[in-house]
Amino acid sequence: MIDIRELGYFVAQAESLKGWQDYAEQVLGMMTADAPEGGLYVKMDERPFRMLIVEGSENGYLASGWELASEDAFAAATAELDEKGVAWEAGDAALCNQRGVQQLAILRDPAGNRHELYWGHRSDFQPFVSPQGVPRFVTGEMGLGHTVLPAPNFDETRDFLKNVLGFGLSDIMNHKPAPDADPLRIHFMHCNNARHHSLAIAEFPVPSGCVHVMVEVDSMSQVGRAHDRREAHNVKLSATLGEHLNDKMTSFYMKTPSGFDLEYGYGGLQVDWDEHSAFEFTRVSLWGHDFTVGQQ
Numbered sequence: 001m002i003d004i005r006e007l008g009y010f011v012a013q014a015e016s017l018k019g020w021q022d023y024a025e026q027v028l029g030m031m032t033a034d035a036p037e038g039g040l041y042v043k044m045d046e047r048p049f050r051m052l053i054v055e056g057s058e059n060g061y062l063a064s065g066w067e068l069a070s071e072d073a074f075a076a077a078t079a080e081l082d083e084k085g086v087a088w089e090a091g092d093a094a095l096c097n098q099r100g101v102q103q104l105a106i107l108r109d110p111a112g113n114r115h116e117l118y119w120g121h122r123s124d125f126q127p128f129v130s131p132q133g134v135p136r137f138v139t140g141e142m143g144l145g146h147t148v149l150p151a152p153n154f155d156e157t158r159d160f161l162k163n164v165l166g167f168g169l170s171d172i173m174n175h176k177p178a179p180d181a182d183p184l185r186i187h188f189m190h191c192n193n194a195r196h197h198s199l200a201i202a203e204f205p206v207p208s209g210c211v212h213v214m215v216e217v218d219s220m221s222q223v224g225r226a227h228d229r230r231e232a233h234n235v236k237l238s239a240t241l242g243e244h245l246n247d248k249m250t251s252f253y254m255k256t257p258s259g260f261d262l263e264y265g266y267g268g269l270q271v272d273w274d275e276h277s278a279f280e281f282t283r284v285s286l287w288g289h290d291f292t293v294g295q296q
């Protein structure tokens with residue numbers, strides 16, 4: 001089984017790198033730098049980047065970078081892809097240099113989401129110094145946060161993520177968009193760390209290629225301060241403040257310059273998977289998270 005340690009990075013595309021730079025520095029409270037081979041690094045911990053933004057004609061989400069522990073783990077993973085007949089492509093030297101990794105394997109799940117398996121991230125271990133005074137983002141061995149990807153062909157995508165990429169099921173939400181509508185499934189999945197979910201898939205298409213990504217701060221004050229900065233910079237709110245039922249994250253949602261949403265939260269659940277029983281929950285949040293504000 002492929003042993004993914006964490007969501008190491010994501011790659012997004014935007015028409016304007018300047019727009020992302022301003023958003024990252026002024027709203028998210030993160031640092032930015034030019035990426036090798038082009039693009040913008042967005043830094044939120046001691047690693048050089050956790051978000052890579054590349055310039056392109058369309059806004060959207062391009063890829064999720066999944067970290068493996070070692071060269072041996074990478075070799076075992078690609079051997080397993082071959083064994084299971086999954087097409088993959090090795091990242092060339094320029095791509096590895098831009099992602100700051102030793103080796104990279106690129107593949108797509110049945111819904112078309114691009115995944116990049118890699119090992120050996122490169123880092124100068126420079127401290128994170130937020131331009132907005134954010135003390136820290138909760139990352140480390142739990143990765144940058146989580147990503148929620150579209151999976152209209154739900155069953156085959158779920159099976160692929162479970163049986164090929166090795167994600168474990170955390171829990172299940174059957175979301176009813178309207179009281180009389182058919183439920184749409186959202187499955188929350190974890191890899192080999194304590195974060196409640198590093199990945200979720202949702203049974204509907206999303207034009208930007210991503211439902212949302214989540215980043216976590218270490219106090220409620222920092223969520224509130226980010227909310228103030230969002231307001232000051234006229235960034236569109238996608239969901240009001242609320243507390244999720246399953247991972248206990250207290251967060252709000254806003255638009256990114258790449259068209260998908262970003263959840264900015266505090267207090268996410270950390271799970272001992274040996275003690276956890278998966279369950280189905282029937283409402284998204286204990287309180288708040290009004291997504292209708294994003295549709296106005």
Ligand SMILES: [Fe+2]
Nearest residue numbers: 146212214263
């Ligand atoms: Fe989330």
